[in-house]
Amino acid sequence: MITVTLIPVLNDNYAYLLQGDNGEVGVVDPGEAGPVIDYLKSKDLKPDIIFVTHHHGDHIGGIPEMQEWHRCKVAGPSKEMGRIDSMDILLDEFSAETFGDETYDVLETPGHTKGHICIHFPESKLLFVGDTLFVMGCGRLFEGTAEQMWESFDKITALPDDTKIYCGHEYTLSNAEFCLKVEPENEKIKARYDEVKGLRAQHKPTVPTSLREEKDTNVFLRAKNAEQFGEFRLIKDRG
Ligand SMILES: [Zn+2]
Numbered sequence: 001m002i003t004v005t006l007i008p009v010l011n012d013n014y015a016y017l018l019q020g021d022n023g024e025v026g027v028v029d030p031g032e033a034g035p036v037i038d039y040l041k042s043k044d045l046k047p048d049i050i051f052v053t054h055h056h057g058d059h060i061g062g063i064p065e066m067q068e069w070h071r072c073k074v075a076g077p078s079k080e081m082g083r084i085d086s087m088d089i090l091l092d093e094f095s096a097e098t099f100g101d102e103t104y105d106v107l108e109t110p111g112h113t114k115g116h117i118c119i120h121f122p123e124s125k126l127l128f129v130g131d132t133l134f135v136m137g138c139g140r141l142f143e144g145t146a147e148q149m150w151e152s153f154d155k156i157t158a159l160p161d162d163t164k165i166y167c168g169h170e171y172t173l174s175n176a177e178f179c180l181k182v183e184p185e186n187e188k189i190k191a192r193y194d195e196v197k198g199l200r201a202q203h204k205p206t207v208p209t210s211l212r213e214e215k216d217t218n219v220f221l222r223a224k225n226a227e228q229f230g231e232f233r234l235i236k237d238r239g
Contacts, residue, residue: 020100033065052076053130079115111149112139137175
């Protein structure tokens with residue numbers, strides 16, 4: 001199984017350290033090098049691969065400095081080739097690469113950016129969603145359409161409910177406030193809002209989440225039940 005460690009970078013971004021059973025080391029979306037290198041050094045680790053979900057600076061900004069420190073492979077979305085420097089492995093929906101003795105696959109999830117991907121480890125049941133989905137929220141539509149984002153959500157919700165979801169930002173408290181406004185009577189949202197408030201008061205992360213929890217409390221995945229959304233029925237995007 002793959003072990004995941006969360007590394008806070010920049011203001012509210014998360015990078016992730018992945019460790020496979022075979023000792024392989026990966027880093028997802030290093031928006032900043034310093035905290036990632038410091039953490040790796042403290043554990044006496046060197047990265048074998050950097051995974052990238054999309055081309056935004058707060059997800060790739062740390063790569064050059066990391067590469068200067070220790071050269072490793074970079075795997076990212078084939079559709080963002082040219083927007084991300086020196087990728088060694090181009091990923092798309094036909095990819096079946098291995099990391100840590102596991103085969104991983106890729107969901108193409110346009111919406112936030114045109115070429116955005118989510119990286120999926122089915123055996124360990126992990127999904128790295130970048131800025132497609134957040135805990136109780138979703139990414140802003142910078143390059144894609146609401147329809148594309150909706151189709152991207154469909155790909156995510158087709159995965160097993162116990163898939164653990166790791167997103168690119170800690171936006172959960174304001175997202176939870178928004179979900180509560182949309183569905184004020186939803187008991188699961190109310191309970192989760194309290195839980196999130198507690199965690200954030202102690203500066204603790206709210207990531208990872210699970211697909212089950214998101215289906216229950218993320219209004220963007222619940223928009224099919226939009227009859228109870230009242231005045232928010234027409235909202236299509238936010239993040
Ligand atoms: Zn982004």
